[in-house]
Amino acid sequence: MKNSPILIIGKNGKTGARVNQRLQALGYATRAVSRSTTPSFDWENPATWAAAIKGTRRAYVTYQPDLAVPNAEAAIKAFVQVACENGLEHIVLLSGRGEEGAQRAEKILQESGISWNIVRCNWFCQNFSESFMLEGILAGELVLPAADTVEPFVDADDIADVVVATLTQPGHQNKLYELSGPRALNFAQCIEEISEALGRPVKYTTVPVDDYIEILREQGVPEDLQWLLRELFTVVFDGRNSNVARGVEEALKRPATDFKTYVQKTIESGVWTAVEQRQTA
Numbered sequence: 001m002k003n004s005p006i007l008i009i010g011k012n013g014k015t016g017a018r019v020n021q022r023l024q025a026l027g028y029a030t031r032a033v034s035r036s037t038t039p040s041f042d043w044e045n046p047a048t049w050a051a052a053i054k055g056t057r058r059a060y061v062t063y064q065p066d067l068a069v070p071n072a073e074a075a076i077k078a079f080v081q082v083a084c085e086n087g088l089e090h091i092v093l094l095s096g097r098g099e100e101g102a103q104r105a106e107k108i109l110q111e112s113g114i115s116w117n118i119v120r121c122n123w124f125c126q127n128f129s130e131s132f133m134l135e136g137i138l139a140g141e142l143v144l145p146a147a148d149t150v151e152p153f154v155d156a157d158d159i160a161d162v163v164v165a166t167l168t169q170p171g172h173q174n175k176l177y178e179l180s181g182p183r184a185l186n187f188a189q190c191i192e193e194i195s196e197a198l199g200r201p202v203k204y205t206t207v208p209v210d211d212y213i214e215i216l217r218e219q220g221v222p223e224d225l226q227w228l229l230r231e232l233f234t235v236v237f238d239g240r241n242s243n244v245a246r247g248v249e250e251a252l253k254r255p256a257t258d259f260k261t262y263v264q265k266t267i268e269s270g271v272w273t274a275v276e277q278r279q280t281a
């Protein structure tokens with residue numbers, strides 16, 4: 001088991017990259033894949049799966065674009081079958097809290113007979129710095145169709161620590177960990193904390209979901225992504241995930257990272273100050 005590389009599906013993703021970096025730092029060989037790697041792995045093209053899996057026995061699996069999309073359940077079912085046929089013995093699946101499609105995909109893995117872990121997460125803090133919310137923060141105004149619902153955003157570094165523990169340490173087999181941060185905040189509160197720590201005004205504006213989707217359409221965001229964002233903001237973001245989950249403590253015996261700590265380290269990374277550098281250049 002030690003000699004075969006650990007497969008990571010989602011090489012450059014928010015959690016995949018962190019898991020890869022941690023495993024390599026611990027001395028594990030990894031095979032991190034996505035559409036742009038060799039071998040490549042494309043969720044849309046099952047013909048790419050077997051070659052990526054062959055020779056690996058453990059895997060961290062992140063599905064694209066999201067386990068909430070209608071195709072996800074069938075894709076995970078097919079993937080688990082190919083995985084078993086090609087020698088995988090343990091799969092750690094990244095999942096989302098409160099998503100019916102995601103919970104159906106989890107069940108497929110749990111009932112497959114292969115050794116498993118589910119890492120079921122709240123929204124990531126890193127959506128503010130490594131994803132679709134970054135542009136708004138750089139521009140000084142984040143516009144979203146969400147008002148008062150609070151979310152205990154989870155730090156992707158915590159997710160990666162839990163995933164690495166499940167892949168490398170005994171005692172985690174066949175466990176589901178629900179991960180959140182320690183404090184639930186609404187978007188306005190998140191932006192207030194970011195703005196205050198940055199020392200620069202950033203505004204939060206809430207709009208009706210139809211107006212938001214129209215903005216995405218005008219920006220040329222693909223239709224399947226528009227569907228996903230509508231689903232996330234109207235169905236999943238209704239308060240069902242507002243309670244704090246304890247998976248970080250359960251898996252790692254340490255507290256989850258607070259949003260303030262995430263904000264501080266993101267400021268240190270410089271990603272939110274790129275705009276000032278652009279303006280003064």
Ligand SMILES: NC(=O)c1ccc[n+]([C@@H]2O[C@H](COP(=O)([O-])OP(=O)(O)OC[C@H]3O[C@@H](n4cnc5c(N)ncnc54)[C@H](OP(=O)(O)O)[C@@H]3O)[C@@H](O)[C@H]2O)c1
Pocket residue numbers: 010011012013014015016033034035036037041042043044062063064065066067068094095096097121122123124127131
């Ligand atoms: N973001 C959240 O708040 C959140 C919360 C809970 C759960 N999740 C789950 O996390 C997973 C990852 O979501 P994320 O938004 O954070 O993305 P991400 O991990 O940041 O992943 C982005 C990467 O996915 C790769 N990719 C895109 N399409 C692909 C495809 N068809 N096949 C293989 N790789 C593909 C891209 O690399 P290439 O261009 O090289 O392919 C890209 O670098 C999803 O399953 C989602 O359900 C996310």
